[in-house]
Amino acid sequence: MKVLVINAGSSSLKYQLLDMENEAVMANGIVERIGETVGKLTHKAFPDTDNEKKVVKEEEIKDHKIGMHMVLDLITGSEAGVISDPKEIDAIGHRVVQGGESFTSACVVDGPVKVAIADNNPLAPLHNPANLMGIEVAEELFPGTPNVAVFDTEFHSSMPKEAFLYALPYDYYKELRIRRYGFHGTSHKYVSRKVAECMGKKAEDINVITVHLGNGCSMAAVEKGKCQDTSMGMTPLAGVMMGTRSGDIDPAIVAYIAENKGMSASEVDSLLNKQSGLKGVCGLNDMRDIHSAVENGDEMAKLALDMFAYRVKKYIGAYTAVLGNIDAIVFTAGIGENDDITRALICENLSGLGIDMDFDKNNGRKGEPTAVHTDASKVQVWVIPTNEELQIAQEAVELLK
Amino acid sequence: MKVLVINAGSSSLKYQLLDMENEAVMANGIVERIGETVGKLTHKAFPDTDNEKKVVKEEEIKDHKIGMHMVLDLITGSEAGVISDPKEIDAIGHRVVQGGESFTSACVVDGPVKVAIADNNPLAPLHNPANLMGIEVAEELFPGTPNVAVFDTEFHSSMPKEAFLYALPYDYYKELRIRRYGFHGTSHKYVSRKVAECMGKKAEDINVITVHLGNGCSMAAVEKGKCQDTSMGMTPLAGVMMGTRSGDIDPAIVAYIAENKGMSASEVDSLLNKQSGLKGVCGLNDMRDIHSAVENGDEMAKLALDMFAYRVKKYIGAYTAVLGNIDAIVFTAGIGENDDITRALICENLSGLGIDMDFDKNNGRKGEPTAVHTDASKVQVWVIPTNEELQIAQEAVELLK
Numbered sequence: 096m097k098v099l100v101i102n103a104g105s106s107s108l109k110y111q112l113l114d115m116e117n118e119a120v121m122a123n124g125i126v127e128r129i130g131e132t133v134g135k136l137t138h139k140a141f142p143d144t145d146n147e148k149k150v151v152k153e154e155e156i157k158d159h160k161i162g163m164h165m166v167l168d169l170i171t172g173s174e175a176g177v178i179s180d181p182k183e184i185d186a187i188g189h190r191v192v193q194g195g196e197s198f199t200s201a202c203v204v205d206g207p208v209k210v211a212i213a214d215n216n217p218l219a220p221l222h223n224p225a226n227l228m229g230i231e232v233a234e235e236l237f238p239g240t241p242n243v244a245v246f247d248t249e250f251h252s253s254m255p256k257e258a259f260l261y262a263l264p265y266d267y268y269k270e271l272r273i274r275r276y277g278f279h280g281t282s283h284k285y286v287s288r289k290v291a292e293c294m295g296k297k298a299e300d301i302n303v304i305t306v307h308l309g310n311g312c313s314m315a316a317v318e319k320g321k322c323q324d325t326s327m328g329m330t331p332l333a334g335v336m337m338g339t340r341s342g343d344i345d346p347a348i349v350a351y352i353a354e355n356k357g358m359s360a361s362e363v364d365s366l367l368n369k370q371s372g373l374k375g376v377c378g379l380n381d382m383r384d385i386h387s388a389v390e391n392g393d394e395m396a397k398l399a400l401d402m403f404a405y406r407v408k409k410y411i412g413a414y415t416a417v418l419g420n421i422d423a424i425v426f427t428a429g430i431g432e433n434d435d436i437t438r439a440l441i442c443e444n445l446s447g448l449g450i451d452m453d454f455d456k457n458n459g460r461k462g463e464p465t466a467v468h469t470d471a472s473k474v475q476v477w478v479i480p481t482n483e484e485l486q487i488a489q490e491a492v493e494l495l496k
Numbered sequence: 497m498k499v500l501v502i503n504a505g506s507s508s509l510k511y512q513l514l515d516m517e518n519e520a521v522m523a524n525g526i527v528e529r530i531g532e533t534v535g536k537l538t539h540k541a542f543p544d545t546d547n548e549k550k551v552v553k554e555e556e557i558k559d560h561k562i563g564m565h566m567v568l569d570l571i572t573g574s575e576a577g578v579i580s581d582p583k584e585i586d587a588i589g590h591r592v593v594q595g596g597e598s599f600t601s602a603c604v605v606d607g608p609v610k611v612a613i614a615d616n617n618p619l620a621p622l623h624n625p626a627n628l629m630g631i632e633v634a635e636e637l638f639p640g641t642p643n644v645a646v647f648d649t650e651f652h653s654s655m656p657k658e659a660f661l662y663a664l665p666y667d668y669y670k671e672l673r674i675r676r677y678g679f680h681g682t683s684h685k686y687v688s689r690k691v692a693e694c695m696g697k698k699a700e701d702i703n704v705i706t707v708h709l710g711n712g713c714s715m716a717a718v719e720k721g722k723c724q725d726t727s728m729g730m731t732p733l734a735g736v737m738m739g740t741r742s743g744d745i746d747p748a749i750v751a752y753i754a755e756n757k758g759m760s761a762s763e764v765d766s767l768l769n770k771q772s773g774l775k776g777v778c779g780l781n782d783m784r785d786i787h788s789a790v791e792n793g794d795e796m797a798k799l800a801l802d803m804f805a806y807r808v809k810k811y812i813g814a815y816t817a818v819l820g821n822i823d824a825i826v827f828t829a830g831i832g833e834n835d836d837i838t839r840a841l842i843c844e845n846l847s848g849l850g851i852d853m854d855f856d857k858n859n860g861r862k863g864e865p866t867a868v869h870t871d872a873s874k875v876q877v878w879v880i881p882t883n884e885e886l887q888i889a890q891e892a893v894e895l896l897k
């Protein structure tokens with residue numbers, strides 16, 4: 096079975112074509128700056144193999160449909176093609192950010208599903224409309240091929256009420272649908288299952304804390320395979336500190352900034368999403384740049400790094416309390432997989448929780464699942480590369496079989 | 497030495513006169529509804545003793561000065577007096593809410609101190625001006641008697657930068673002084689020292705998590721006697737769930753509510769402070785009422801209770817991670833001292849963190865320091881009545897000696 100995975104953003108479209116016989120990536124790429132004067136398509140056939148072929152096109156890409164058409168031409172073309180007929184694609188898996196309370200699992204897209212996705216637009220105004228557009232473009236270009244929607248929020252739909260409800264007037268949950276939804280669910284699901292496999296256990300038999308640290312960062316408390324709590328909230332702003340997002344702050348700060356800076360609440364919101372986090376503290380939002388700056392004696396960069404690790408550490412403690420006891424911690428995503436310094440800072444001095452990192456094993460970037468705890472550690476610590484595309488493709492296969 | 501402790505609010509004034517020889521309360525009371533048509537003064541001489549005498553007056557009390565004058569007349573009067581001359585009062589201790597970064601310890605009030613307190617008004621607009629008024633009234637009525645200011649934030653001034661800074665643009669800390677200050681410091685200090693005493697240890701030798709659960713609720717991670725982190729933030733809105741305050745929420749919710757309800761940021765702020773928390777979820781904000789409702793089968797009251805305990809549990813985990821290991825947890829204030837059900841819910845299933853409550857010992861209200869852990873528990877669990885007035889009086893004595 097061949098599955099095309101699509102992640103459509105407001106002005107971009109990422110894709111990956113997977114051969115599910117062997118879970119190999121046949122092609123992947125990204126269409127960027129859709130709607131601008133000069134768009135860009137970067138395509139790779141057989142990426143990271145000896146047969147890799149890369150094609151880059153820079154030209155106006157008016158809309159997502161035209162972008163997707165270009166991708167289809169490349170995939171089936173002679174230059175860097177990997178299949179000869181679009182019909183070879185058995186299913187298309189779509190990442191959809193906000194499933195709200197309508198979706199507790201992935202599902203095959205039909206009319207009512209599209210209505211339900213659109214119904215969640217107010218909760219994810221930047222993402223859901225774009226995701227839906229991706230689905231509609233796929234329906235047009237691949238008539239007859241089933242589309243599957245996989246939600247970022249789905250894995251978190253098992254949270255109990257005391258974890259997902261905010262202590263706000265209850266009407267605000269009923270009417271405005273304000274609650275914790277959580278995001279990065281596909282990644283948390285993937286690595287929480289993968290770590291069980293690596294440990295030779297069933298996901299249903301272990302408690303895991305998953306730590307997804309990329310540009311966006313989130314954590315999840317996973318109890319016997321089910322998400323019990325997660326750090327992002329109604330939106331992806333909440334939780335730990337991120338590249339440009341504040342994470343948790345005293346909610347009174349919003350009004351205080353609004354008043355003192357003459358800003359509207361939504362301008363403050365934008366400040367918290369785009370000018371805060373690592374960038375707010377030290378001016379840099381890429382962890383690699385932060386490490387270089389620290390090496391050059393930049394104290395603000397060091398402070399940003401310490402703040403970042405400190406907040407993750409607190410959530411590890413909180414989720415240990417929630418789960419009662421934990422079997423493993425998993426680090427994943429850009430920082431989680433590649434940044435041994437940050438991982439070490441987070442795990443320092445946690446042996447009171449039974450967490451003993453082997454700092455030698457931790458050294459270096461990890462391209463594959465790697466255990467980084469000492470033999471004596473009660474809790475196992477793993478680094479596991481995430482693979483949201485594979486997870487989406489697997490869910491599509493599962494659903495259609 | 498006799499110390500008068502004053503806690504002046506915007507329309508109220510609480511007081512307590514302590515004989516520091518034996519730390520006995522000679523008199524206490526409250527002046528309420530100052531400035532309204534009918535004010536109220538409730539005064540007790542020798543409270544909770546066989547000699548207790550209670551006086552209640554209901555009449556117009558125009559301002560704090562008149563209120564304080566009434567108190568002074570009662571204290572020195574024939575009806576319910578406890579001293580014969582105001583000069584017997586050796587010092588007056590004032591609770592001041594916000595010390596900002598200007599104060600890292602209690603201090604004797606002089607001109608510059610008053611300026612510095614006023615300088616923190618923007619950070620505590622409801623509290624600091626009232627506290628300052630209390631000081632000025634005392635200066636007038638007790639000429640020559642030293643006034644000591646004790647700050648709610650002081651105990652937290654030892655927090656390191658990674659704990660007190662928010663991941664916001666750094667300018668917002670420098671210019672607008674946005675940071676975590678923490679509150680209830682006098683209570684956290686008092687019970688964290690008291691528990692050391694009860695355990696036969698020095699405060700400098702143990703790590704403690706203090707859990708202050710009253711109408712306002714906050715927690716602190718206390719490392720060898722010094723506060724390392726606390727749950728309230730720039731304002732007392734943040735942290736765990738409270739009677740009418742939300743505690744932590746996704747900060748994006750402020751703009752979302754503002755937009756959907758047509759409210760200003762400061763109206764949302766007021767909603768989060770006054771209509772949220774236990775009250776928001778189930779309509780009741782007094783824990784006693786919530787327990788009655790739960791007994792009568794009220795599911796929303798049960799949900800509010802579960803949410804409340806769940807959030808405290810998460811902070812216990814977070815602070816255990818921050819401190820590396822802990823020696824004790826202390827419960828205090830109205831709920832912490834009296835509510836065995838809530839304490840039990842919080843401590844359920846925490847043996848993974850070395851915390852084993854003895855649910856029999858935990859039963860009932862605790863009027864004095866009581867250990868409620870099992871003999872096998874690695875972490876001791878205590879209930880310790882807080883005494884902020886005594887702590888303030890002790891600091892005054894300490895400063896003036």
Ligand SMILES: Nc1ncnc2c1ncn2[C@@H]1O[C@H](COP(=O)(O)OP(=O)(O)O)[C@@H](O)[C@H]1O
Binds near residue numbers: 338382383435
């Ligand atoms: N070798 C590395 N060392 C430290 N950080 C790294 C390294 N490689 C990538 N990162 C960080 O990973 C983050 C991006 O993570 P990624 O998972 O790709 O993000 P996204 O959330 O956009 O999927 C960036 O902060 C980047 O600095």
Ligand SMILES: Nc1ncnc2c1ncn2[C@@H]1O[C@H](COP(=O)(O)OP(=O)(O)O)[C@@H](O)[C@H]1O
Binds near residue numbers: 781782830834
């Ligand atoms: N016996 C009790 N059982 C449960 N809760 C109690 C009991 N007594 C007092 N409380 C609760 O304590 C809270 C008030 O705590 P207190 O420390 O007096 O508040 P404040 O923060 O105003 O000083 C209220 O929620 C009240 O319901």
